[in-house]
Amino acid sequence: MSNDIVILGVGMHPWGKWGKNFVEYGVIAARAALKDAGIDWRDVQFVSGAATMRCGYPGYVAGATFAQALGWQGAEVNTSYAACASGSQALAAARAKILSGQCEVALVIGSDTTPKGFLKPAPGERPEDPDWVRFRLGITNPSYFALYARRRMEIYGDTLADFAQVKVKNAEHGFTNPYARYKKKFTADDVAASAMVADPLRLMDICATSDGAAAIIVCSAAYAKKLGRSDAVKVAAISTVTPTFASAVIEMPDIATDSAVAMEAHSFRAALPIKAYNEAGIGPEDVSVAEVYDLSTALELDWYEDLQLCARGDAAKLVRDGVTKLGGRLPVNPSGGLACFGEAVPAQALAQICELTWQLRGTAGERQVPNAKVGITANQGLFGHGSSVILKK
Amino acid sequence: MTSKTIVPALEGWFTMDAEKPHLIGTQCKSCSTYYFPKQTLFCKNPACNGDVFDEVQLSRTGKIWSFTNACYQPPEPYIAADPYVPYAIIAVELEKEKMIVLGQAVEGVDVSQLKAGIDVELVLEKLFEDKQSVKMTWKWKPVGASA
Numbered sequence: 280m281s282n283d284i285v286i287l288g289v290g291m292h293p294w295g296k297w298g299k300n301f302v303e304y305g306v307i308a309a310r311a312a313l314k315d316a317g318i319d320w321r322d323v324q325f326v327s328g329a330a331t332m333r334c335g336y337p338g339y340v341a342g343a344t345f346a347q348a349l350g351w352q353g354a355e356v357n358t359s360y361a362a363c364a365s366g367s368q369a370l371a372a373a374r375a376k377i378l379s380g381q382c383e384v385a386l387v388i389g390s391d392t393t394p395k396g397f398l399k400p401a402p403g404e405r406p407e408d409p410d411w412v413r414f415r416l417g418i419t420n421p422s423y424f425a426l427y428a429r430r431r432m433e434i435y436g437d438t439l440a441d442f443a444q445v446k447v448k449n450a451e452h453g454f455t456n457p458y459a460r461y462k463k464k465f466t467a468d469d470v471a472a473s474a475m476v477a478d479p480l481r482l483m484d485i486c487a488t489s490d491g492a493a494a495i496i497v498c499s500a501a502y503a504k505k506l507g508r509s510d511a512v513k514v515a516a517i518s519t520v521t522p523t524f525a526s527a528v529i530e531m532p533d534i535a536t537d538s539a540v541a542m543e544a545h546s547f548r549a550a551l552p553i554k555a556y557n558e559a560g561i562g563p564e565d566v567s568v569a570e571v572y573d574l575s576t577a578l579e580l581d582w583y584e585d586l587q588l589c590a591r592g593d594a595a596k597l598v599r600d601g602v603t604k605l606g607g608r609l610p611v612n613p614s615g616g617l618a619c620f621g622e623a624v625p626a627q628a629l630a631q632i633c634e635l636t637w638q639l640r641g642t643a644g645e646r647q648v649p650n651a652k653v654g655i656t657a658n659q660g661l662f663g664h665g666s667s668v669i670l671k672k
Numbered sequence: 673m674t675s676k677t678i679v680p681a682l683e684g685w686f687t688m689d690a691e692k693p694h695l696i697g698t699q700c701k702s703c704s705t706y707y708f709p710k711q712t713l714f715c716k717n718p719a720c721n722g723d724v725f726d727e728v729q730l731s732r733t734g735k736i737w738s739f740t741n742a743c744y745q746p747p748e749p750y751i752a753a754d755p756y757v758p759y760a761i762i763a764v765e766l767e768k769e770k771m772i773v774l775g776q777a778v779e780g781v782d783v784s785q786l787k788a789g790i791d792v793e794l795v796l797e798k799l800f801e802d803k804q805s806v807k808m809t810w811k812w813k814p815v816g817a818s819a
């Protein structure tokens with residue numbers, strides 16, 4: 280018995296700094312997904328929203344907020360918060376409802392409006408909060424990404440040119456994407472000329488935060504059959520596993536890793552796709568396209584290895600050889616990735632799925648990966664949240 | 673005008689020994705796992721039900737795992753000197769505790785002097801000062817560095 284669910288429709292609102300209410304972006308994305316699915320809003324039985332923490336109470340109850348904005352029609356609602364993996368967790372909630380037979384068709388949706396400038400912790404003197412402590416000590420978000428990047432340089436011999444090449448590749452990919460925020464073909468010289476933020480990472484190695492929204496209509500295999508859509512793209516696996524003690528890598532916002540005296544150290548990022556591969560019954564050799572969380576250019580290279588697309592230490596070679604570029608054997612971030620989008624937390628994991636849906640349908644236009652059959656996403660956020668989703672034709 | 677008192681920026685996180693300071697952590701009496709910052713209620717090892725901890729001083733030397741710097745002034749609650757002075761940040765592997773601990777590098781050390789695997793030791797240095805006191809924190813200093 281298959282545990283696949285079917286993606287009937289996808290829709291997005293373009294990423295940017297639009298300065299509008301997150302509900303507006305979300306409704307535009309939802310209506311686009313409904314139109315793409317060819318179903319009426321009143322056919323949706325379950326709305327699974329990814330929460331935003333930056334937009335007050337309506338953001339905390341995003342599922343209900345969108346159900347009301349689209350017009351109350353009696354559907355059940357749910358809201359998930361799992362940092363960067365919120366969208367995947369919302370999708371997992373919809374899948375559970377569908378596979379248990381409690382609903383046939385669901386809307387999964389995430390949207391965000393971001394403030395300007397640095398993300399910073401709540402004010403006051405709060406030494407019991409690790410997030411407050413690390414800012415007091417002068418350790419910001421880019422510090423962590425830079426530590427990972429420098430570690431690659433020290434252990435594997437990666438270079439600044441390798442990191443810049445990731446930016447150049449993703450900028451080229453996203454150039455024609457109508458939903459991307461940054462549409463400019465940046466060069467390695469542009470990256471090298473941008474300001475150093477946290478050595479070895481420059482401004483153009485690090486992703487921005489954006490407004491944006493993404494929505495997906497999913498349904499049961501039986502419902503898809505009824506609509507004559509049995510050939511639609513399917514969700515073959517969703518992994519939202521938590522880390523296993525002890526942590527091998529220093530994770531934001533911690534000041535130290537776990538001690539691995541009693542228990543072996545584990546990499547969280549590497550654990551995320553393992554469950555997805557097992558669930559889908561496929562391996563990394565079956566992947567035709569990937570969308571990964573390039574919070575920094577160097578982090579995209581870490582993901583190649585965590586997804587087992589190459590051996591540890593070999594990721595830079597994939598970029599140098601053009602393997603992960605459109606036209607290469609295994610394109611990564613054909614959407615342009617976070618480099619072209621900037622991060623809209625509750626929408627980002629769903630945006631990855633929208634892109635893979637278009638890729639697997641063969642409707643990605645100039646970004647199309649020829650003959651794409653299997654796609655995988657990967658992302659990781661704060662407090663043990665992360666996800667990896669596999670789509671197949 | 674009296675001189676300012678010297679106090680820790682984070683009370684109880686490290687010893688105030690000017691010569692050989694240590695970070696103060698805890699160790700689970702059941703499974704021996706170390707904690708920094710201090711864990712005092714429940715052990716986080718999923719195979720351990722420990723809830724009794726010894727307060728311990730962590731190793732004050734280790735090897736560099738990775739490093740970076742802060743070219744721009746961080747947002748609050750960081751309290752910056754005026755004008756802002758960039759600093760390096762080091763992630764240090766402690767061999768006995770099998771953990772990695774972050775900290776600033778001492779003043780005067782920049783990333784060009786750092787490399788994975790080199791030995792560093794813990795020292796105390798000013799984080800910031802206010803009208804009454806100088807707030808100290810731990811920093812990492814490459815062994816043999818003159819800074």
